[in-house]
Amino acid sequence: MEFFVQQLVNGLTLGSVYALIALGYSMVYGILKLLNFAHGEVYMVGAFIGYGVLTMAGGAADPVLPAAVLVPLMFLAAMIGSGLLGVAIERFAYRPLRDAPRIAPLISAVGVSFFLQAAALLLFTARIRNYDTPELIPFSVGVEVGPLRISLVRILVIVTAVVLMVALTLLVSRTRLGKAMRATAYDREAAAMMGIDTDRVIAATFFIGSVLAGAAGVMIGLVFSRVFHFMGFLAGLKGFTAAVVGGIGNIPGAMVGGLLIGLAEAYAAAYLSSRFSELVVFTILIGVMLVRPSGLFGTPALQKV
Amino acid sequence: MTKIGTDEWVAQVGERTEAYRGLTAPVRRTWNGIPLGWRFAAAMLLVALLPVATDSSYVVRVGVNAFLFGLLALGLNVVVGYAGLLDLGYIAFYGFGAYTYALLSSDQIGVHLPAELTLIVVVALTAGLGYVLGLPSRRLLGDYLAIVTLFFGQVFVQLAIHLDRLSLPWADGPVNVTGGPNGIVGIDPIRLVGVTFSSVTDYFYLLLVAFVALAVGLHRLTASRTGRAWRALREDPLAAEQMGLPVNRLKLLAFAVGGAVAGFAGAVFAAVQVGVFPQNFETLLLIMIYAAVILGGAGSLPGVAIGAAVIAVFPEVLRTPDYARLIFYGVVLGGLVALLRPWSRLAAVLAGTVVLGFVVRFATAAAWPDAAAVAPGGLVARALGAWVATPPNATTVGNVAFVLLVPAVLAVTRLRGPARTWALPTVLYLAAFVWETRLVAEPSVTRQLVLGAILVVMMTARPQGLLGTPRVEML
Numbered sequence: 001m002e003f004f005v006q007q008l009v010n011g012l013t014l015g016s017v018y019a020l021i022a023l024g025y026s027m028v029y030g031i032l033k034l035l036n037f038a039h040g041e042v043y044m045v046g047a048f049i050g051y052g053v054l055t056m057a058g059g060a061a062d063p064v065l066p067a068a069v070l071v072p073l074m075f076l077a078a079m080i081g082s083g084l085l086g087v088a089i090e091r092f093a094y095r096p097l098r099d100a101p102r103i104a105p106l107i108s109a110v111g112v113s114f115f116l117q118a119a120a121l122l123l124f125t126a127r128i129r130n131y132d133t134p135e136l137i138p139f140s141v142g143v144e145v146g147p148l149r150i151s152l153v154r155i156l157v158i159v160t161a162v163v164l165m166v167a168l169t170l171l172v173s174r175t176r177l178g179k180a181m182r183a184t185a186y187d188r189e190a191a192a193m194m195g196i197d198t199d200r201v202i203a204a205t206f207f208i209g210s211v212l213a214g215a216a217g218v219m220i221g222l223v224f225s226r227v228f229h230f231m232g233f234l235a236g237l238k239g240f241t242a243a244v245v246g247g248i249g250n251i252p253g254a255m256v257g258g259l260l261i262g263l264a265e266a267y268a269a270a271y272l273s274s275r276f277s278e279l280v281v282f283t284i285l286i287g288v289m290l291v292r293p294s295g296l297f298g299t300p301a302l303q304k305v
Numbered sequence: 306m307t308k309i310g311t312d313e314w315v316a317q318v319g320e321r322t323e324a325y326r327g328l329t330a331p332v333r334r335t336w337n338g339i340p341l342g343w344r345f346a347a348a349m350l351l352v353a354l355l356p357v358a359t360d361s362s363y364v365v366r367v368g369v370n371a372f373l374f375g376l377l378a379l380g381l382n383v384v385v386g387y388a389g390l391l392d393l394g395y396i397a398f399y400g401f402g403a404y405t406y407a408l409l410s411s412d413q414i415g416v417h418l419p420a421e422l423t424l425i426v427v428v429a430l431t432a433g434l435g436y437v438l439g440l441p442s443r444r445l446l447g448d449y450l451a452i453v454t455l456f457f458g459q460v461f462v463q464l465a466i467h468l469d470r471l472s473l474p475w476a477d478g479p480v481n482v483t484g485g486p487n488g489i490v491g492i493d494p495i496r497l498v499g500v501t502f503s504s505v506t507d508y509f510y511l512l513l514v515a516f517v518a519l520a521v522g523l524h525r526l527t528a529s530r531t532g533r534a535w536r537a538l539r540e541d542p543l544a545a546e547q548m549g550l551p552v553n554r555l556k557l558l559a560f561a562v563g564g565a566v567a568g569f570a571g572a573v574f575a576a577v578q579v580g581v582f583p584q585n586f587e588t589l590l591l592i593m594i595y596a597a598v599i600l601g602g603a604g605s606l607p608g609v610a611i612g613a614a615v616i617a618v619f620p621e622v623l624r625t626p627d628y629a630r631l632i633f634y635g636v637v638l639g640g641l642v643a644l645l646r647p648w649s650r651l652a653a654v655l656a657g658t659v660v661l662g663f664v665v666r667f668a669t670a671a672a673w674p675d676a677a678a679v680a681p682g683g684l685v686a687r688a689l690g691a692w693v694a695t696p697p698n699a700t701t702v703g704n705v706a707f708v709l710l711v712p713a714v715l716a717v718t719r720l721r722g723p724a725r726t727w728a729l730p731t732v733l734y735l736a737a738f739v740w741e742t743r744l745v746a747e748p749s750v751t752r753q754l755v756l757g758a759i760l761v762v763m764m765t766a767r768p769q770g771l772l773g774t775p776r777v778e779m780l
Binding site for chain 1: 385389391441444445448449451452453455456457459460463464467588592595599704707708711712715718743744747750751753754756757758759760761764765768
């Protein structure tokens with residue numbers, strides 16, 4: 001039972017990271033009907049920015065700032081940096097293709113993803129960087145729940161993710177920008193005719209989605225301490241799986257999908273074999289796609305002529 | 306040029322009239338006048354002389370790779386270029402073919418079938434797999450299909466890595482199917498009707514024949530009923546269905562044909578390499594094949610063949626710094642000549658770049674006299690050594706310069722008029738500096754960067770590829 005609950009915590013931690021990545025995919029898909037393959041790389045860049053801030057502050061072992069200041073600073077830098085990167089990608093790789101056949105932006109996205117990966121490889125080499133989180137926030141610090149202890153890092157990750165998701169939900173449902181985003185997602189041309197600057201709304205969507213991905217990058221860095229150029233690929237695939245399982249384009253769906261995928265991966269690794277945890281995730285995706293292509297919460301897409 | 310309201314035919318005519326203008330018009334007119342078949346035959350004859358002309362087995366090996374690439378690109382072209390189905394799991398067919406051949410012709414499970422039979426089995430199995438993978442395409446549209454196939458490709462690699470300790474209910478211990486990360490080695494060479502293909506040159510000719518046969522076959526297919534039906538499906542699946550085309554059957558057929566071609570290429574690859582490993586079938590290769598198809602022009606056979614040749618040969622050229630330099634500066638110069646008008650502006654930009662280079666080089670050399678010059682090489686390198694700045698910690702400075710270069714290049718594409726002329730020398734010099742300090746020394750990373758950039762630039766600048774026909778959306 002203890003083991004089961006421990007895996008539940010693991011799954012929730014992973015799941016909240018996947019959910020944040022999934023939100024970016026889902027929002028972009030909802031508004032542009034574009035699979036942003038470069039999203040995983042934005043997350044990778046976020047993790048590296050967090051690492052860069054940590055290194056500039058003297059490293060985890062001997063930081064010049066207290067952890068309570070440094071960690072939020074890492075989050076902030078990664079989120080802003082990733083957000084700007086997302087806007088730049090949209091501006092130069094997707095916007096010129098707004099009216100091109102659907103396959104064109106997709107291939108462009110694959111190209112961006114490849115370029116960013118290679119750029120990270122060039123700048124940071126293939127060496128795996130380490131956040132050394134235990135030296136910054138000792139794993140022994142945590143909350144005791146019955147027989148097991150949940151480390152502060154995991155609590156931090158889950159709480160931050162929840163706060164970000166609540167903020168996003170409020171933004172989309174309550175603000176003018178959120179309203180404009182929903183209108184643009186519903187019908188871009190009609191929204192433009194109603195006086196909405198759709199280009200700006202799309203840029204804002206990319207910014208918000210990428211901000212979440214950047215935060216997810218730092219979270220993974222804090223929990224697993226491993227940052228490398230190829231990390232965006234698998235995480236991107238899983239975040240993407242989460243978005244699809246939840247119903248792509250659907251914001252609460254992406255959150256639920258992320259948690260589901262995280263839990264599935266944690267339990268598969270614990271009870272089956274860690275070698276097959278990825279296979280389990282991919283099989284879930286292919287299964288969901290075949291049985292219910294619109295995802296758990298999505299509405300079936302109608303092809304309009 | 307506004308593209309709305311023009312159709313494929315009008316676009317073709319437009320391209321043809323354009324070919325009869327300008328300085329190179331006579332050359333282009335003569336070239337276009339030669340029938341496509343003759344041009345293809347001449348090109349293939351030239352290529353066939355390659356093993357005779359050189360005694361370096363490395364060059365022939367590159368040729369073999371180029372042909373494998375060509376086969377893969379032609380196969381992918383059927384799925385993506387003709388039928389318009391975005392198949393991101395294409396590489397799995399290649400891997401599946403390679404692994405099937407390896408299993409049936411090695412000591413892995415102790416089976417050594419004759420190659421005639423193995424090749425037939427491989428092609429049949431991969432075509433069948435293509436059919437099965439195509440089944441979801443009946444329901445899944447566009448992007449969703451891309452996802453499922455992408456994951457299919459991932460699952461294949463995962464299986465290849467992890468199926469080395471498979472526990473089966475009827476076997477005693479764990480069964481080793483794929484050899485895991487160590488792959489399968491010691492694969493038999495291909496032996497057809499008593500002829501053993503033993504050297505790389507033999508495989509070169511085998512692939513040449515296969516490539517010619519496939520290209521001719523596909524060329525005939527293009528204009529056939531099926532080929533036209535595929536294009537109709539690509540342009541508008543809904544309209545195609547309304548016209549009574551068997552849409553689902555066409556999709557499955559495209560997947561099966563593409564799969565069979567990739568499977569055959571995989572089998573030959575396994576035989577040439579004498580081994581198969583999971584890392585042979587990763588996403589990098591998929592991206593390279595896509596780049597080949599996109600670069601040449603999806604749907605255009607000569608385009609795809611040329612694209613495959615370029616993408617296969619280009620990484621090999623990057624390995625030698627001197628050749629890599631020639632290509633880099635050649636492409637930059639060519640791009641400037643093509644884009645900058647009038648000539649005076651071009652001259653000003655070039656002169657500005659050269660002068661800026663000498664000034665910066667002089668300043669850095671004065672400030673840090675003992676910093677190393679450009680990596681050793683031939684004449685070009687020595688000339689560049691006198692021009693490119695030599696700061697200490699060249700790697701770090703080069704990295705910073707790279708980070709600055711990417712936004713700078715993007716910004717220049719947005720600038721117009723005199724601002725662009727003023728900005729260009731700095732950006733060019735920055736590019737040369739990054740090239741000399743970082744990229745020339747890292748050919749594999751440079752290859753990835755360039756491949757990624759090719760995909761983006763081609764999509765934004767010329768989505769139809771170099772030789773493709775512009776596709777226009779009718780409104």
